[in-house]
Amino acid sequence: MNVHADPVADKRAEAQTAEEGIALQEEQAKYDSAFATDVAMQNTLLTPRFYTTDFNELDAIDVSPVRADWDALIAEMEADPNKGHFKKTEAWDHVDWDGMDPALKKEFIDFLISSCTAEFSGCVLYKEMKRRGTNVDVTKLFQLMARDEARHAGFINDALREAGVAVNLGFLTQKKKYTFFRPKFIYYATYLSEKIGYARYITIFRHLEAHPEHRFHPIFKWFEEWCGDEFRHGEAFALLMKTDPKLTSGANVWWIKFFLTAVYATMYVRDHQRPAFHEALGVDPDWYAHEVFTKTSALSEQIFPITLDIEHPRWQRTLETLHRANVAIADGKATGGVAGKLKELANSAKAAWCFAALYTIPAKRHDRPDSVRLEPVY
Numbered sequence: 001m002n003v004h005a006d007p008v009a010d011k012r013a014e015a016q017t018a019e020e021g022i023a024l025q026e027e028q029a030k031y032d033s034a035f036a037t038d039v040a041m042q043n044t045l046l047t048p049r050f051y052t053t054d055f056n057e058l059d060a061i062d063v064s065p066v067r068a069d070w071d072a073l074i075a076e077m078e079a080d081p082n083k084g085h086f087k088k089t090e091a092w093d094h095v096d097w098d099g100m101d102p103a104l105k106k107e108f109i110d111f112l113i114s115s116c117t118a119e120f121s122g123c124v125l126y127k128e129m130k131r132r133g134t135n136v137d138v139t140k141l142f143q144l145m146a147r148d149e150a151r152h153a154g155f156i157n158d159a160l161r162e163a164g165v166a167v168n169l170g171f172l173t174q175k176k177k178y179t180f181f182r183p184k185f186i187y188y189a190t191y192l193s194e195k196i197g198y199a200r201y202i203t204i205f206r207h208l209e210a211h212p213e214h215r216f217h218p219i220f221k222w223f224e225e226w227c228g229d230e231f232r233h234g235e236a237f238a239l240l241m242k243t244d245p246k247l248t249s250g251a252n253v254w255w256i257k258f259f260l261t262a263v264y265a266t267m268y269v270r271d272h273q274r275p276a277f278h279e280a281l282g283v284d285p286d287w288y289a290h291e292v293f294t295k296t297s298a299l300s301e302q303i304f305p306i307t308l309d310i311e312h313p314r315w316q317r318t319l320e321t322l323h324r325a326n327v328a329i330a331d332g333k334a335t336g337g338v339a340g341k342l343k344e345l346a347n348s349a350k351a352a353w354c355f356a357a358l359y360t361i362p363a364k365r366h367d368r369p370d371s372v373r374l375e376p377v378y
């Protein structure tokens with residue numbers, strides 16, 4: 001007997017469209033908990049958000065300047081190398097949720113909810129673009145990416161369901177607040193989140209390959225193929241940006257620097273909120289952050305004319321101060337009253353100062369290759 005038999009989840013892993021995948025998830029949703037959905041509903045600077053954009057502007061993109069690379073990438077995605085990958089198999093070891101150290105359990109569930117929300121945020125945005133667009137190139141791409149993200153979010157939810165929690169994705173789609181970003185900001189933010197997602201998943205996967213004793217949950221075994229999807233999504237956004245050189249030159253370089261700084265700093269602060277999780281993985285969060293930033297920077301040279309100077313003496317020091325300010329903000333909120341509010345305000349100002357200190361570190365400029373396409377090498 002297959003102990004993992006869940007026919008709905010198995011069907012979902014094979015789903016060809018995001019709509020089909022989401023419908024199957026709603027069939028599973030009767031088990032989903034208010035707790036996990038509440039966490040996913042939160043909107044703070046550090047929690048994953050849902051985005052909306054000017055879909056007409058996106059629809060007007062002409063991919064002719066990158067046609068050959070574009071067609072090759074779409075063909076790769078249509079071949080669907082991960083069809084059927086995102087389901088539990090015999091490799092899915094039993095997870096002793098009840099025996100798990102409570103601090104680890106809390107942080108790990110938080111990690112899964114946040115990852116699920118981020119995956120689903122991509123799904124919702126891509127699906128909407130596919131629904132509203134008329135440009136066959138663009139809608140095809142977004143349909144394929146939405147398909148992948150629906151599988152990713154659904155698979156994380158399967159893992160959460162075993163712990164007695166899961167995010168109600170249908171509810172989230174209807175009720176979570178959407179943040180509007182102009183298309184160019186969607187490109188910068190989404191490109192980076194796809195590439196940093198790839199770098200995060202592959203770094204954990206390679207680390208656990210070398211240290212399997214730290215693999216405290218089976219989901220990490222799925223990360224290698226998983227990050228292949230994220231890599232391809234990032235490639236697609238690199239090609240979209242490549243269609244218009246203005247997007248990555250002139251004043252827009254300041255925006256690119258802004259998004260690089262925001263995405264890196266957010267990752268640092270968010271990960272440092274989970275010490276027990278990183279200890280269980282046998283990973284020093286400072287080492288991990290540096291490793292992921294190094295990989296993401298190397299990849300983003302394919303399209304961005306600058307990278308952040310993460311070796312600058314001010315970089316690490318300021319990230320640490322930012323992390324401490326963030327802990328103090330949470331403390332202030334928890335304390336409440338006038339003293340709590342003052343602590344929160346003082347540390348919010350400190351956090352803003354830290355961001356400015358990071359942003360003003362001179363960036364490194366470099367020449368970009370003629371062809372943007374890369375292969376996953378890590």
Ligand SMILES: [Fe+2]
Pocket residue numbers: 119122148149152229230
């Ligand atoms: Fe994903």
Ligand SMILES: [Fe+2]
Pocket residue numbers: 122149194197229230233
């Ligand atoms: Fe993705």
